[in-house]
Amino acid sequence: MVYLTRKLEFSASHLYHNPAFSAEENQRIFGKCNNPHGHGHNYTLEVTVAGEPDPVTGMVLDLKELKEILEREITQRMDHRFLNYEVAELKGQIPTCENIARVIWNLLEPKISKGRLHKVRLYETPDLYADCYRNGAHGA
């Protein structure tokens, strides 16, 4: 099995706020992230696809194809957007790194035509990230 990883960056704004909590609770739980006007990050996404290289092309999945999938599914949807208001898949969810990584997994998994999606790692800052993968599949 070979694991290939493609990286991409996007910039977006978000805020953490749960309408079921009081203003004080929101402030206590989410701290600075609760600022009502939002704030932003440069996100770095690493997408890992696992598979056997095709004997003819030597590729697990054509990187060009992966790049186009990422452009269409992620960049166009999330880059320079306010995640809370503009990304339908995040409606009703707090756009934490954990939730965004899961949304990205669900957007990408059905689109990967060769090999299979192995891991999504989303960095919100260089010091904070979330990984999403199938249970039991970790290790690369």
Add this chain to the structure above:
Amino acid sequence: MTEGLKIELGRCYRFSASHRLHSSKLSEEENRRVYGKCNNPYGHGHNYVVEVSVSGTVDPATGMIANLADLDGFVEREVIEPFDHKSLNEDVAAFRDNVPTTENICKEIFERLRHFPEAKLERVRVEETGNNTFEYAGEEL
């Protein structure tokens, strides 16, 4: 589709500390041979990077596996405060009789963090320099 997915949170921390690699079980020559420059009796230091991975259920109310402020506070108290700007050999009891290699530092940090109450500690990765990285995920059951 979301079923069967596992989510982990990774967070990086930093501390700077000095150490000396010297084993009381080895002779002076052996220590010099095994540890080379790291055996310098006055010690030397590194800027360590500690990457902590935890997993758990994402709370639908907060979108979080664990509250980041709580994780930060826990790591600060258990690891950063006792290790940062310290001599690991002299100031951390665990390294009095245990050589503070990054392998051992990694295991010690794992032990200190494994009781984090809000999520399961998956692994600890310690970077001694940009070229040396060590990872520990506990002993297999």
